[in-house]
Amino acid sequence: MNRIFWLPALMLAFSGLASGVALGADTPAVITIHNGKFEPSELRLPAGVRSRITVRNQDAFPAEFESIPLSREVVVPPRGEVSFFVGPAAAGRYEYFNDFNHDMKGTVVLEAAGGQ
């Protein structure tokens, strides 16, 4: 996991900045917490753009969505929802877990746009 993607990441960041709102057309994506599971367990999103993820908790107790590779940490109140942005980041698999229950895990998969 010690990949270093300085250059591509920087290039993506700058291209994202340069085209601003156009690329920031934040792709809506929802992860649902239901019966102690993240659904879908693999969320597919385009790589290289900023995306907005909403985590919706349908269970009766709080959870903490945490991802080390995405560097995200957010408490999801019971029967509540939170939103946050990820990226722009390089294509790849980004794992996350519930910091209040480490058996609950999932992955955000960032995919390069077709043909690129």
Added chain:
Amino acid sequence: MLATAVILFREVLEAALIVAIVLGASRGVAGRGRWVLAGIGVGLSGAALVAGLASTAAALLTGEGQALLNAAILLTAVGMLTWHNVWMSSHARELKAELSAVGAEVQSGSKPLTALAVITAMAVMREGSEAVLFLWAIAAGGEGRTSMGVGALVGVGSGVLAGGLLYRGLLRIPVRHFFTVTSWLILFLAAGLSAQAAGFLNQAGLLPALGQGLWNTSAWLDQNSLAGQLLHVLVGYVASPSGIQILFYLATLCVILFLMYRPRWRSL
């Protein structure tokens, strides 16, 4: 029980280390104990309030509100730590003299006592609210009350113990070097908190990532391991930082160093 102990230990550790460093760094400042205790009290009330809000899925904690709240708390703490370090840089000599029993009276005036209280309150509130929510999640998961209680006591106890050990360790540093060491500890602590704040602002979509996950050192040092956790608190270790976090980290280091050494440069 073990899960409860481990996670509470981690939450308490962060607050305990911050309080230990702040207590150490303010050694010799009269009245600091009372202010730090007040900070802990306010922090605990704040933690209860935040946890209560989360239970009602209050708007403050949903949407992007939570990230903004975290960023505000962290940046306030960074401001207070900066003030503390700058004050110390001009009063360390008097404090040192007092500690070495020469008996020089420390100048009164705007001692950073409120800063101590605010830093403590912020640390306790942030970690405390997460601890409360976690306990709730565990309780709802059906863990028995006794087992949970024991786990909680062990976790909180060992977290506080670790803070106590750090504090005792700091006190063993010879007075001659003491305030230099604590200033540098606070410097890196503040830079780490600033980088965390940048992460939250980016999470809320207010700052660009400038490259998300520029590198990932999880394979060498897992951020969730004990060593990773310690380094995360002490120097702001992040396994997979974004560009904006690195920028905030370095900028905070530079600003505080500049403010700390400015008086010395002037007198040259």
